Amino acid sequence: MKRVTIADIARAAGVSxxxxxxxxxxxxxxxxETRRRILAVAEQFxxxxxxxxxxxxxxxxxxxxxxxxxxxxxxxxxxxxxQLISGIEATLSARDVSLLMQVTEDREREMATYRRWWAQRRxxxxxxxxxxxDDPRVPLLEELNMPxxxxxxxxxxxxxxxxxxxxxxxxxxxxxxxxxxxxxxxARVAGLADLWHTSVRGQAVADSADRVGxxxxxxxxxxxxxxxxxxxxxxxLSRRPSPTAIVYDNDTMAxxxxxxxxxxxxxxxxxxxxxxxxxxxxxxxxxPQLSAVSxxxxxxxxxAADQLLKILDGAEIRGFQDTTPQLVPRxxxxxxxx
Amino acid sequence: MKRVTIADIARAAGVSxxxxxxxxxxxxxxxxETRRRILAVAEQFxxxxxxxxxxxxxxxxxxxxxxxxxxxxxxxxxxxxxQLISGIEATLSARDVSLLMQVTEDREREMATYRRWWAQRRxxxxxxxxxxxDDPRVPLLEELNMPxxxxxxxxxxxxxxxxxxxxxxxxxxxxxxxxxxxxxxxARVAGLADLWHTSVRGQAVADSADRVGxxxxxxxxxxxxxxxxxxxxxxxLSRRPSPTAIVYDNDTMAxxxxxxxxxxxxxxxxxxxxxxxxxxxxxxxxxPQLSAVSxxxxxxxxxAADQLLKILDGAEIRGFQDTTPQLVPRxxxxxxxx
DNA sequence: GAGCTCATATGAAGCGGGTAACCATCGCCG
DNA sequence: CGGCGATGGTTACCCGCTTCATATGAGCTC
Numbered sequence: 119m120k121r122v123t124i125a126d127i128a129r130a131a132g133v134s135x136x137x138x139x140x141x142x143x144x145x146x147x148x149x150x151e152t153r154r155r156i157l158a159v160a161e162q163f164x165x166x167x168x169x170x171x172x173x174x175x176x177x178x179x180x181x182x183x184x185x186x187x188x189x190x191x192x193x194x195x196x197x198x199x200x201q202l203i204s205g206i207e208a209t210l211s212a213r214d215v216s217l218l219m220q221v222t223e224d225r226e227r228e229m230a231t232y233r234r235w236w237a238q239r240r241x242x243x244x245x246x247x248x249x250x251x252d253d254p255r256v257p258l259l260e261e262l263n264m265p266x267x268x269x270x271x272x273x274x275x276x277x278x279x280x281x282x283x284x285x286x287x288x289x290x291x292x293x294x295x296x297x298x299x300x301x302x303x304x305a306r307v308a309g310l311a312d313l314w315h316t317s318v319r320g321q322a323v324a325d326s327a328d329r330v331g332x333x334x335x336x337x338x339x340x341x342x343x344x345x346x347x348x349x350x351x352x353x354x355l356s357r358r359p360s361p362t363a364i365v366y367d368n369d370t371m372a373x374x375x376x377x378x379x380x381x382x383x384x385x386x387x388x389x390x391x392x393x394x395x396x397x398x399x400x401x402x403x404x405x406p407q408l409s410a411v412s413x414x415x416x417x418x419x420x421x422a423a424d425q426l427l428k429i430l431d432g433a434e435i436r437g438f439q440d441t442t443p444q445l446v447p448r449x450x451x452x453x454x455x456x
Numbered sequence: 457m458k459r460v461t462i463a464d465i466a467r468a469a470g471v472s473x474x475x476x477x478x479x480x481x482x483x484x485x486x487x488x489e490t491r492r493r494i495l496a497v498a499e500q501f502x503x504x505x506x507x508x509x510x511x512x513x514x515x516x517x518x519x520x521x522x523x524x525x526x527x528x529x530x531x532x533x534x535x536x537x538x539q540l541i542s543g544i545e546a547t548l549s550a551r552d553v554s555l556l557m558q559v560t561e562d563r564e565r566e567m568a569t570y571r572r573w574w575a576q577r578r579x580x581x582x583x584x585x586x587x588x589x590d591d592p593r594v595p596l597l598e599e600l601n602m603p604x605x606x607x608x609x610x611x612x613x614x615x616x617x618x619x620x621x622x623x624x625x626x627x628x629x630x631x632x633x634x635x636x637x638x639x640x641x642x643a644r645v646a647g648l649a650d651l652w653h654t655s656v657r658g659q660a661v662a663d664s665a666d667r668v669g670x671x672x673x674x675x676x677x678x679x680x681x682x683x684x685x686x687x688x689x690x691x692x693l694s695r696r697p698s699p700t701a702i703v704y705d706n707d708t709m710a711x712x713x714x715x716x717x718x719x720x721x722x723x724x725x726x727x728x729x730x731x732x733x734x735x736x737x738x739x740x741x742x743x744p745q746l747s748a749v750s751x752x753x754x755x756x757x758x759x760a761a762d763q764l765l766k767i768l769d770g771a772e773i774r775g776f777q778d779t780t781p782q783l784v785p786r787x788x789x790x791x792x793x794x
Numbered sequence: 795g796a797g798c799t800c801a802t803a804t805g806a807a808g809c810g811g812g813t814a815a816c817c818a819t820c821g822c823c824g
Numbered sequence: 825c826g827g828c829g830a831t832g833g834t835t836a837c838c839c840g841c842t843t844c845a846t847a848t849g850a851g852c853t854c
Contacts (some may be wrong), residue, residue: 121577123810139812147813148830171810173508181556182699200537204559211558216578218519219557220549221542227549237504240554270780329662344741374741375713381743382849403682403712406827410483430791461840472804477842485843487802509840512809797853804847809840817834823827 122163131159142167142231173239177310181219182210182426183241186212187228187248188342195368197398198415199247205419206240206245213427215242229258232413243267243426249274249314267426269418274314274436279429281422282427283440285315288411291320294330296363300392301452303334305361307350307371311339311424316367323365336361340371347371351378355390363391369398376450397446406449413443459766460501469497479689480505505698511512511577520548520764521556521579525566525586526680535736535755537585537709539608543757544583551765553580565582567596579650581605587612587652605764607756610775612652616768619760620777626749627660627767630731634701638791639729641672643699645709649677654705660702662685678709685709689716693728700792701729707736710746714788726789745785751781 126136128396131138133152141156142165146210148156173179176414184206185359186199203217210217213387218241231254235241243265254275259266260267271280296304308316308322320337340346347366354361366372372394379386386392386406394401398410418440429435464465469476471490476484479494480503488493510695511517520717522544524537541555548555556579560566569784570593573579580604584593594614595733597604609618634642644661646654665673674692678684685704689712692699704710710732717724724744735750756778 121575121810125810136813136835137833143812145813147832152832157687164575166572168512168810169576169578170508170511171839172812174506174512174808175812177839202560203557207559211560217543218554220554221538221545222549234504237502238507240507249686268844299849324809331631344737348741370738373738375741377741381634399682400708400711403686403715405715459840463840474805474843475803478803485802490802506840509809510842513840513842517807583805684825710833799850799852801850802839802848805832805845807842807844812838814837815835818832820829821833822829824825 121168123168124165127156127159127163127165130147130163131156134150137338138357141300165182170206170318177239178430179239179242180214181216181218181241181422182206183220183232183235184219184247185222185231185244187225197212198396199401202247203418205416206423208416209420209423209427211264213451215427229255232258232262232264236262242409242430245253245422245426246278249280250254250312251314251317253314264425265429267422267429267435269422270314273318275437278438279425279435279441281425281438282414283418284302284442285318286322286325289319289441290326290358292365292411293323293326293332295445295447296365296391296393296451297327297330297332299391299451301363302334302454303335303359303361304332304363304365304366305354307347307354307367307375311369316383319367334359334361339365342368342371344370344374347374347380351375352382355379355382355384362389363393363451365393365395367395369396369401369408371411372410373400373404376404385452385455388455390456391446391452392450400441401448409448409451410446411443412446414441427445452453459506459569460503460505461506461537465494465497465501465503468501470496471578489794492785511686515577516768517577517580518552519554519556519571519579520544520761521558521570521582522585523558523560523566523569525560525563530679535738537732539753540585540757543754543759544761546754547758547761547765553765563592567593570596570600570602574600582767583607583666583760583764584616587618588650589652589655590651603764603767605760605767605773607760608652610777611656613775617763617773617775619750619756619763619776619778621756622780623656624663626661626781626783627657628664628750630703631664631670632701633733633783634729634789635665635668637701637729637789638669638681640792641697642670642694642703643674643676644703645692645705645713646675646677647680647705672697672699678705680706680709682708682712685712686716688700690720691721693717693720700727701731702787703731703733706731707734707739707746707748711738713740713748714742723793724791725788728794729781729789731779731789739786747786747789748784749781750784752779755779764774 124135124395128135128138136155137148139187141153248269249268249270260276268275268278268280271282338350342352379390384390394408399408401408425435425438466473466476475486477495479491486574572577584606587608598614606616607614607619609620678688678777717728722728732746732748733749739746739748759778763773763776
């Protein structure tokens with residue numbers, strides 16, 4: 119029960135290995151007649167090319183890599199990643215490319231893995247997530263000259279291609295919406311402070327607040343966990359005066375925040391409005407349902423994978439701007455009470 | 457800027473390729489002196505073995521595969537999978553083995569992928585999740601003779617090795633706990649009906665209910681989503697008489713159930729007790745905090761990866777029973793009112 | 795000092811497939 | 825009928841690494 123190789127097929131079809139290779143790869147050098155015969159034998163034998171042999175001879179592995187480097191306990195972001203991955207897969211599987219994943223809690227290790235993957239040619243390229251300010255991965259990948267696409271941008275990419283959406287636009291729309299409802303004191307429970315999108319959103323909040331004349335804007339940074347979201351909420355709601363609206367950087371924290379409001383006897387949305395960033399079915403399960411910033415994360419992943427494949431095919435890609443996320447108002451936002 | 461190969465090292469160190477190979481792999485055939493010199497050169501050149509060449513010559517790829525085949529929208533299980541993956545990684549990274557992932561919504565495609573992966577020798581083995589009744593993957597993998605470990609069991613494994621925990625024991629303890637609190641009408645909002653563990657838990661609920669004299673036990677099957685969890689809860693609580701305790705097969709549904717109870721003005725735990733299966737930080741964020749069945753999912757994944765690596769090393773593994781999950785009582789369970 | 799053993803090193807084959815270079819045929823043209 | 829260009833097919837080598845068979849030589853023994 120050995121593997122079947124092109125040599126077996128060649129023998130069975132009465133031709134040389136070379137002819138088999140040409141036939142199977144659809145290139146000239148064999149007659150239609152012979153090609154059909156060879157394909158039939160290959161099919162009958164259930165032949166599939168050895169990925170190792172192919173990789174060795176043409177230098178391509180048919181594998182892309184992705185490393186998720188966040189503490190395992192920060193469960194709030196899983197939904198994001200699973201959706202991202204399924205979007206990536208959708209693109210890759212059509213091209214018979216696979217995704218190599220690593221989940222780690224160690225940024226040094228992440229960098230080392232890129233080095234190793236590339237040195238070993240274990241992957242053809244990588245998808246980078248969670249872009250940070252002064253991200254050391256950017257110079258590393260530039261130095262390695264390893265094909266990649268960054269999910270994030272357009273800032274902080276160096277010379278690397280990115281896939282991003284217009285965070286400023288949505289953020290602005292959220293602030294304007296809250297201001298229009300009559301809110302004057304708003305707070306933002308942000309995620310990890312050194313992620314690029316965290317600071318982009320922060321800047322956009324500040325700018326748009328300025329523009330609509332809001333002066334009381336507070337930001338608290340967290341690690342995205344529900345625990346920290348709850349703690350931040352408790353602190354914010356204990357202030358005097360307390361904010362009348364809170365925007366959370368993910369849905370887990372928004373859920374936790376809603377729980378804290380209940381616990382403190384603060385009515386949502388009457389006394390407190392809540393906006394979640396990244397919509398999920400969870401947001402619609404609660405009472406009230408959470409107003410949320412919604413975007414098609416799977417499509418985001420699909421686009422990133424797409425760009426990377428194009429780069430591997432030799433295209434010069436500078437970056438790709440995805441569709442702008444939208445605020446979906448639901449029951450958790452309303453004008454503030456008196 | 458070519459890749460550096462052992463030939464380069466051989467030239468630089470003034471020895472043959474063979475000697476370099478022996479030296480780098482720590483096998484006899486070279487003197488300590490020469491070995492050190494070769495290692496120094498390799499280090500200096502930043503050499504890493506080409507995974508393709510290695511795979512081709514020794515038949516091992518250093519990659520394991522895992523396919524997650526659930527609709528992307530069933531977000532309730534993400535937490536489980538991310539934890540599982542991070543456990544798997546913990547074991548694999550120590551051995552410099554990588555994990556190839558596929559997320560699909562198509563069972564046919566999953567089967568086809570196992571076939572392809574194995575035919576292409578893209579992976580050395582696979583980890584199977586979501587074992588079903590009469591699971592067609594079991595005969596397939598037996599036929600392919602592809603190394604694998606099933607997460608699940610001990611039933612329905614055929615001749616495949618599995619990693620499982622004692623679901624009957626925990627399930628029984630949950631039922632007995634609820635009965636001891638005084639509950640007489642309990643319900644279970646189960647997950648996908650054709651998963652093995654769903655039916656194992658179902659049988660265990662039935663058996664233990666019998667034993668403690670509970671006659672009113674209802675089971676509703678769902679797809680694990682919060683939506684269906686909410687719908688099932690609404691239906692159950694609309695019955696007369698309605699159950700005084702509900703056990704949910706995952707935490708997302710439990711959260712949704714709690715939301716429905718709030719919505720219907722039913723006090724938890726006073727009028728309704730809730731137990732979630734699989735604990736998560738989310739369970740502790742709510743009010744009341746959810747009593748939950750807790751297990752170390754990452755360890756579970758780590759053990760599975762461990763078993764598979766042992767099999768690849770030639771060990772005869774029959775199966776591995778992990779530690780038994782534990783019920784963690786919190787604020788959502790109490791004696792039923794009046 | 796012939797004959798052995800043991801340690802060390804080399805050369806070459808092979809893993810499976812891709813591909814450049816070469817070789818037959820055949821038909822066709824002048 | 826000799827010579828030409830297609831066409832279809834073969835040979836041989838390459839990719840980078842492992843490993844087996846073989847060679848070389850130092851150190852022993854008798």
